Amino acid sequence: MEWLTPDILTEPVGLSHFLAVGAFLFVTGAVCMATKRNTLGILMGIELVLNGANINFVAFASPYFREDNLGLDGHLMALFVIVLAAAEAAVALAIALNYYNNYATIDVDKANELKG
Amino acid sequence: MFLLAEATSNAAVINWHTVFFFVVAALSCGFALAMLFSSNIVRMAFFLVISLASASGVIFLTGSHFVGAMQLMIYVGGTVVLLIFGVMLTAQEAFITMKTKAGDWVLALIVGGSLFALLTQAAFSVEAWHSTDYQQDLVKEVEKFNKDVIASMQSDGRAELDVEDRKLTKEERVTLSDLQKRIRHGYPELTGQIGLALVGVRTDQPSVEATGYTGYLLPFEIVSVHLLVVLIGAAYLARAKKRSAE
Amino acid sequence: MAEYLSTWIVEAGWDGWGWLAYLLVALVYAALLLNVIAVGAVVFIWMERKISGRIQDRLGPTRTGGKFGWLQTLADGIKLLSKEDLMPGEADSFLFKVAPYVAFAAGFSAFMALPFSDGWVALHLNIGIFFLLAVLGMEVFGVLLAGYASGSKWSLFGAMRQAAQTVSYEVPLGMCLVIPVMICGTMDLVSIGNQQSGLFTNWLIFHDPFTFMIFWVYFACGIASVNRAPFDLAEAESELVAGFLTEYSGIRWSLFFMAEYGSMFLVSGLAAILFFGGWNGPFPIFGIISEATGWSLESGVFATIARFGGLINFITKGVLGVTVMIWIRWSFPRLRIDQVITMCLKYCVPIAAFCFIGVLFWTGIVMPNVNSMLSIEAPSNHEDYTGRANIREGWVKDVDYTVSQHELSLAKKAGPKVLPEAEDDDAQEGDDDKKDGEQVEGNPDEPKVEVEVNKAAFNNLNNNASQPLLAQQESLSKKGAN
Numbered sequence: 048m049e050w051l052t053p054d055i056l057t058e059p060v061g062l063s064h065f066l067a068v069g070a071f072l073f074v075t076g077a078v079c080m081a082t083k084r085n086t087l088g089i090l091m092g093i094e095l096v097l098n099g100a101n102i103n104f105v106a107f108a109s110p111y112f113r114e115d116n117l118g119l120d121g122h123l124m125a126l127f128v129i130v131l132a133a134a135e136a137a138v139a140l141a142i143a144l145n146y147y148n149n150y151a152t153i154d155v156d157k158a159n160e161l162k163g
Numbered sequence: 164m165f166l167l168a169e170a171t172s173n174a175a176v177i178n179w180h181t182v183f184f185f186v187v188a189a190l191s192c193g194f195a196l197a198m199l200f201s202s203n204i205v206r207m208a209f210f211l212v213i214s215l216a217s218a219s220g221v222i223f224l225t226g227s228h229f230v231g232a233m234q235l236m237i238y239v240g241g242t243v244v245l246l247i248f249g250v251m252l253t254a255q256e257a258f259i260t261m262k263t264k265a266g267d268w269v270l271a272l273i274v275g276g277s278l279f280a281l282l283t284q285a286a287f288s289v290e291a292w293h294s295t296d297y298q299q300d301l302v303k304e305v306e307k308f309n310k311d312v313i314a315s316m317q318s319d320g321r322a323e324l325d326v327e328d329r330k331l332t333k334e335e336r337v338t339l340s341d342l343q344k345r346i347r348h349g350y351p352e353l354t355g356q357i358g359l360a361l362v363g364v365r366t367d368q369p370s371v372e373a374t375g376y377t378g379y380l381l382p383f384e385i386v387s388v389h390l391l392v393v394l395i396g397a398a399y400l401a402r403a404k405k406r407s408a409e
Numbered sequence: 410m411a412e413y414l415s416t417w418i419v420e421a422g423w424d425g426w427g428w429l430a431y432l433l434v435a436l437v438y439a440a441l442l443l444n445v446i447a448v449g450a451v452v453f454i455w456m457e458r459k460i461s462g463r464i465q466d467r468l469g470p471t472r473t474g475g476k477f478g479w480l481q482t483l484a485d486g487i488k489l490l491s492k493e494d495l496m497p498g499e500a501d502s503f504l505f506k507v508a509p510y511v512a513f514a515a516g517f518s519a520f521m522a523l524p525f526s527d528g529w530v531a532l533h534l535n536i537g538i539f540f541l542l543a544v545l546g547m548e549v550f551g552v553l554l555a556g557y558a559s560g561s562k563w564s565l566f567g568a569m570r571q572a573a574q575t576v577s578y579e580v581p582l583g584m585c586l587v588i589p590v591m592i593c594g595t596m597d598l599v600s601i602g603n604q605q606s607g608l609f610t611n612w613l614i615f616h617d618p619f620t621f622m623i624f625w626v627y628f629a630c631g632i633a634s635v636n637r638a639p640f641d642l643a644e645a646e647s648e649l650v651a652g653f654l655t656e657y658s659g660i661r662w663s664l665f666f667m668a669e670y671g672s673m674f675l676v677s678g679l680a681a682i683l684f685f686g687g688w689n690g691p692f693p694i695f696g697i698i699s700e701a702t703g704w705s706l707e708s709g710v711f712a713t714i715a716r717f718g719g720l721i722n723f724i725t726k727g728v729l730g731v732t733v734m735i736w737i738r739w740s741f742p743r744l745r746i747d748q749v750i751t752m753c754l755k756y757c758v759p760i761a762a763f764c765f766i767g768v769l770f771w772t773g774i775v776m777p778n779v780n781s782m783l784s785i786e787a788p789s790n791h792e793d794y795t796g797r798a799n800i801r802e803g804w805v806k807d808v809d810y811t812v813s814q815h816e817l818s819l820a821k822k823a824g825p826k827v828l829p830e831a832e833d834d835d836a837q838e839g840d841d842d843k844k845d846g847e848q849v850e851g852n853p854d855e856p857k858v859e860v861e862v863n864k865a866a867f868n869n870l871n872n873n874a875s876q877p878l879l880a881q882q883e884s885l886s887k888k889g890a891n
Contacts (some may be wrong), residue, residue, distance in 0.1 A: 055181070055185075056177050056178060056181055056182055056185075057177060057178050057181070058178065058181065058294055059178055059180060059181060059294055059295050059297070059298050060180065060181045060184045060185075060294070060295070061291075061292050061293045061294040061295050062286075062289075062292035062295070063286045063287045063289070063292040063293050064184065064188070065184075065221065065225065066282075066283075066285075066286035066292070067282075067283050067286050067287070068188045068191060068192065068218075068221055070279055070282035070283055070286060071192045071195070071279060072191065072192070072195055072214075072218065073282070074275045074276075074278050074279040074282070075192075075195040075196060075198070075199050075275075076195070077275060077278070078199055078271045078272060078274075078275035079198065079199050081267070081270075081271040081274075081275075082199075082263045082267050082268055082271045083263065084263060085204050087204060087208075087246060087249050087250055087253065088204060088207060090246060090249075091198065091207055091208065091211045091246060094211065094215070094238065094242060094243075094246075095195055095198075095211070095214070095215075098215060098218050098234075098238070101218075101222070101230075101234070102218060102221055102222065105222050105225050105227050105230055106225050108225075108227065109225035109226050109227065110226070110297070111225060111226055111295055111297045112225075112292065112295045112297070113291075113292075119353075119356055119357065119360050119365065122227050122229070122230050122353070122357055123357065123360060123361070123379050123382075125222075125227075125230045126229075126230060126233060126357070127382060127386060129230075129233055129234060129237050129238060130237065130386055130390065131386070131389070132237075132238070132242065133237050133238070133241055133242050134389060134390055134393040136242045136245055136246065137245060137393055137394075137397040138393055138396060138397050138400070140245055140246065140248075140249045140397070140401070141396070141397040141398075141400035141401040142400060143249060143253070144249060144252060144253070144400075144401050145400050145401065147252075147253045153253050179431055203501075205501065205504065205554075205557055205558075206501075206503065206504065209504060209507070209550075209554060212550060216547070228534060228535060228536050228540075229536055229539070232536050232539045232540045232543050233539075233543075235540070235543035235544065235546075235547070236539070236542065236543035236546060239543075239546075239547055240543055240546030240547055240549075240579070241546075241576070241579075243550075244549060244550070244553070244572060244575075244576055247550075247553050247557075247572070248569075248572060251553075251557060251565070251568075251569065353535075354535055354536055354596065
């Protein structure tokens with residue numbers, strides 16, 4: 048029966064695992080922001096980045112993993128991040144639509160008017 | 164989470180908390196990757212939804228149900244619907260799939276990969292973070308409670324009664340229900356605490372009395388006003404412009 | 410159940426397979442919930458056809474399966490299963506295939522947190538109602554994706570309308586849901602349901618005039634958010650062929666349908682729990698029997714029977730809600746999109762906000778509700794349930810408890826000499842109360858009341874004085890009666 052219960056599934060996960068997930072989402076989001084040319088694609092990357100940060104906050108706040116955790120502060124930080132992300136998305140989307148209306152494109156590489 | 168500590172009676176038992184963590188984490192990371200490598204903007208939005216929903220599962224597994232539900236509600240239900248809206252409003256053949264240069268990909272992946280390596284290295288560098296004793300401690304507490312109850316039953320003569328009549332005392336019942344709550348629901352008082360902290364009362368740290376540390380009333384107000392400003396601003400920016408007929 | 414099964418499996422000699430028990434239990438839950446949706450959809454579709462027939466002065470299905478056409482939906486289902494699965498050439502094939510499952514999964518997972526009777530819930534969450542609302546909001550994704558992926562203009566129009574409608578109606582819906590939460594002081598659906606036990610006057614809809622008003626707003630918003638007529642702009646047959654469903658056929662189409670009927674039941678079930686006492690019948694029959702005979706409502710055979718009774722109550726209420734929705738669908742003409750949004754923003758939101766403030770003041774000033782005037786004690790199902798007010802004051806209780814714990818630890822640190830003196834304690838507690846009192850309102854009488862409640866609650870926490878507390882409440886309710 049050993050093969051049914053490998054160590055990786057019987058050991059409780061620790062804080063590190065959650066941080067790794069957060070880091071992965073963060074990096075994916077960052078790469079997404081760097082490589083996408085579509086304005087909305089970049090926005091999606093930002094969402095992922097913020098989400099990765101959020102997972103870290105919540106993981107550090109959880110009493111499951113550490114005795115002296117962040118407590119309420121972590122949860123509230125995460126909440127504020129979520130709310131501000133929603134606000135940011137709304138404004139950025141409005142800007143993107145405006146940009147699309149004025150220039151008939153959503154390619155960020157074409158937005159170079161201020162380049163001089 | 165309710166799964167925690169249910170499966171801890173002996174060592175070689177599958178830990179469902181871990182299993183679910185791996186499932187949810189794999190979904191979240193996998194769909195994030197899918198989003199990164201997909202070039203169709205609508206599919207990207209779809210992958211983002213699943214990734215974010217699974218990420219809320221990860222948050223649920225840390226025991227903070229309120230934040231997890233908030234994530235589902237605002238991110239998945241609000242923000243991404245907005246994004247899809249934007250996608251649909253701007254989706255024209257030329258913009259649905261926009262290719263990136265191979266050089267950009269290589270550069271971004273190298274930088275991203277090394278950043279990820281660095282962050283994971285940092286996350287796993289602390290020995291104490293690899294695993295947690297929370298479940299074991301909980302099990303120990305339950306065992307201790309069992310012992311205590313048996314001892315007190317023997318001491319005050321309840322043990323001689325019939326099994327039917329062996330009632331717990333009020334204190335014991337409260338401890339028991341508290342333990343049961345912690346086993347089944349994690350820490351349910353958290354939601355109330357978050358609510359109280361948002362109106363300026365910290366129940367978890369009564370010792371901190373200095374100004375600015377007592378609660379989150381001011382940030383809460385600022386965020387509310389900020390949201391209002393954003394509401395108006397976004398509506399103004401995105402409004403339909405009346406092109407003057409020339 | 411899981412614990413029982415796992416020990417049983419281990420005892421039966423299958424060592425190392427204990428984990429299987431948990432999987433089995435999860436599967437049982439999932440199968441039960443899936444059946445609720447599937448059977449529910451079958452029944453509701455049959456009901457819809459029958460009711461619409463009667464409303465339009467015809468018979469509806471009569472032949473399949475006996476006199477009333479019982480098996481009509483089943484036959485339809487078999488027909489749908491055997492249909493060819495078409496996909497338009499313009500479609501985005503992956504998203505087109507996935508969209509129905511997204512819609513169905515969202516509707517299905519909302520059922521996870523819906524209690525069907527006292528404690529009979531797949532996932533007992535402390536934030537049940539919030540979770541439900543969040544998951545319900547995700548159903549729009551399926552529709553959006555379907556509309557986009559179909560590659561048809563009708564579908565896209567339908568999906569856009571649907572998205573606009575759902576996103577706007579989430580605002581008044583959320584505000585309506587906040588009101589019962591505010592009265593009950595918890596987001597736990599099981600607790601909200603249990604607080605309405607007793608005579609039907611204890612139901613939240615009879616709590617005060619504002620809750621009576623808000624229920625109708627909630628129901629209207631609920632219909633809009635599940636996309637039913639007269640708000641079914643997304644599939645307006647007369648304008649958009651079938652909206653986002655235009656290109657779908659066969660099993661995928663029926664998945665959308667199941668999701669729709671599932672969420673209809675969900676919305677009316679939620680209405681039943683929040684406003685109509687959930688699984689508590691109009692008369693507390695089981696409570697009275699339990700008091701007369703001393704049979705426990707907590708555990709045992711009688712409790713199970715009582716819960717079955719509750720289940721029947723709950724399902725009856727839910728089905729009644731769905732019937733009303735069907736009735737509305739076949740009686741009202743469809744609204745235009747601008748009328749839909751107008752109704753949401755100009756009527757529902759202000760009314761909901763007004764009711765919110767009204768309920769706030771009503772509970773703040775402690776106006777009488779029907780129940781206190783009739784002076785009928787609600788026989789509670791639980792020993793440790795001490796009334797609605799107490800759950801609300803639980804928040805204050807938390808503050809008090811932590812403050813007192815902190816003082817104790819301070820006293821311990823200071824040494825054995827300095828015991829926590831009564832004066833000191835009172836001053837601190839008084840401070841705290843003042844803070845709370847100011848927050849609640851500026852009423853000068855309020856803090857005093859609060860102190861009493863606090864102390865009572867605090868004592869209750871230490872379990873010295875739960876009996877006196879109950880007595881106090883009783884006397885209070887009697888006073889109210891006089």
